[in-house]
Amino acid sequence: MGLPVSYAGGQCSLYGIATVPYLKAKHLSTQGKRFNERVKTANRKLIYIGGEIRFQSEMDLEDYIDEKFDEIFPSLLKIKRQHTVQMQRCDLLCCTKSENQPVIIELKNEEDRGLVSQLTRYRKAILSNKCFDDKIDYSLPVKMIAIAPGFHKDNYTDKESSKFEDDFDFWEFAVENHNNSGRFKLLSEIHEISYPVFGLPEISPNLDRSSLPAFTCNFLGRLPRDYHTDFLKLRTLLLSQPKVKEMVSTTYRKILYATGDGVNHKKVAEITNTTNGIVLFLWLPTAVIKNIKTPVTRFGFVLKKGSNPFSESSSIEWVVCTKNTLNLNEEPQPNTYSGMTRHGMLKWCQPNMYLSQAALGYNNTFWLLINLLKGITPPLDNTTLEWWKSYAKETPTNLGWFIDLAIKTWNYRIK
Structure with missing residues (x-):
């Protein structure tokens, strides 16, 4: 499935040591640039978001x-x-x-x-x-x-x-x-x-592999074939959000969805594919502490054995608050303490404990909601409040709940 890619200027090799963390257009050959331009032109889209x-x-x-x-x-x-x-x-x-x-x-x-x-x-x-x-x-x-x-x-x-x-x-x-x-x-x-318009509820996403840019083709080619369809569905959902860009690492083992790869860039999701397994990371609301400017941080997901890492129906065993790779050797044993992050979150928590952790244990999660919607002037509209109440009542044990929250968090954060 991988698409052969050569690089202009010899700055990187396909499997060699990279001089930059993410691939840029300058690393493509002339042929690769033409291919990407054709793909971009053929797959331009509008997005449906927030009505x-x-x-x-x-x-x-x-x-x-x-x-x-x-x-x-x-x-x-x-x-x-x-x-x-x-x-x-x-x-x-x-x-x-x-x-x-x-x-x-x-x-x-x-x-x-x-x-x-x-x-x-x-x-x-x-x-x-x-x-x-x-x-x-x-x-x-x-x-x-x-x-x-x-x-x-x-x-x-x-x-x-x-x-x-x-x-x-x-x-x-x-x-x-x-x-x-x-x-x-x-x-x-x-x-x-x-x-076309992406994100309309009644329209199925286009999952045609021929519409992928060169770097994404290479990333997809390294995933098990059983995961291809669900990866393409998740990718379409992420790229249907405003300002989201897709960036592939020089090893083709990591793909990032964000405004950019810098520290100050806003991020929504990251997928890593290493010898330790395939892991989806999402940027989600974290505990509300006054000295945390933006209460959003990176979480990884440990799924039940045999689960598809991109399927919304996959069941979650652990939600892990981490800036680094997800190390299964750190998984806490029964009745042990996993430690806290600077946000006040447990590093490892069960999925049905995430919301109470992120809200610092409050019975209602109103203050987390206010920080999530930073920039929106109160009073909050009824639709937003009803959406949040439904989240507070749910028991989030499947991956789709967290993907949906990450998308909503992204769209409120960019206002």
Whole structure:
């Protein structure tokens, strides 16, 4: 199943010692890059999350706008995408077709408070440089346009206090489902989005192995065939969340789903495949302690013998709070104490004890809920409260409960 991959520059070998922890596009050969680009183009998607359809990332939104630019903005001429000047980079530098008036467009896939200051910085940098002056008439005011699914009230406050108030436009877009693909709505106009929506409850995920990028093919090829289908289901679920990227280690023995692999990057899941076995790790809420900025940490799962490590129905024996590998030699014996983490969690706890541990033993888990939903202004809506009450009543002994919690945690954390 593994796809042969060669590396440009000789920085890494397929099984050799890696110079970086995760593979990057630069490690692919020219052929591999072409393969990945074909896969990416053929498998672009929208995601359904929280009752809304959105682009999977801001880059996907930019790609769509770039491809459909002439259709969406018939009165504008696109000069350059991702134009950088004086350390400032605007998404789209344009001008009007009628008067060559300069236009800066900033695209956001979610609400952002700092749009006015961001666009003002772009304006200053572009006016000081006056690039493409053969196409743009810099004697005219610079029109600054922000396009987003919604605008924070601070944007309007900043706009009102700006001396360039008349030069700002806030355009709100929406993405709607139409026959399981998308429709992009902007300025009362509708534009088709040809790729499918992931995450719709009534739609089965695409588990076609030919849609996998090169590095993921190699990781999958090292898994037992009995696990392939459930791995692909879990992978589809994880990649259906906003901002999630997939990263494969240089040994093809670890795959990470996160915004990046750095310490400060947000992570949702990791899978390791070593001589000690296949282990799924998830980032879940942890005990609420005042000096813990973000009460989320990494947990691994010890499943009952013979269980599929990717199946939602698999039964769990232990939930292990760890930053490192999961060492079965550390499994506590009956009536022994496994030790505590700095979060106040037992290092090894039985699955039906996880929630009370994470809530520091409180009968209700309200304070854990508040920290999980950090950034959401109380009072909490009834739907969220009812969801949490259902979690508090359940006895989480199967893997699917924890996967669902990790997904919900991810989506609340990225707000």
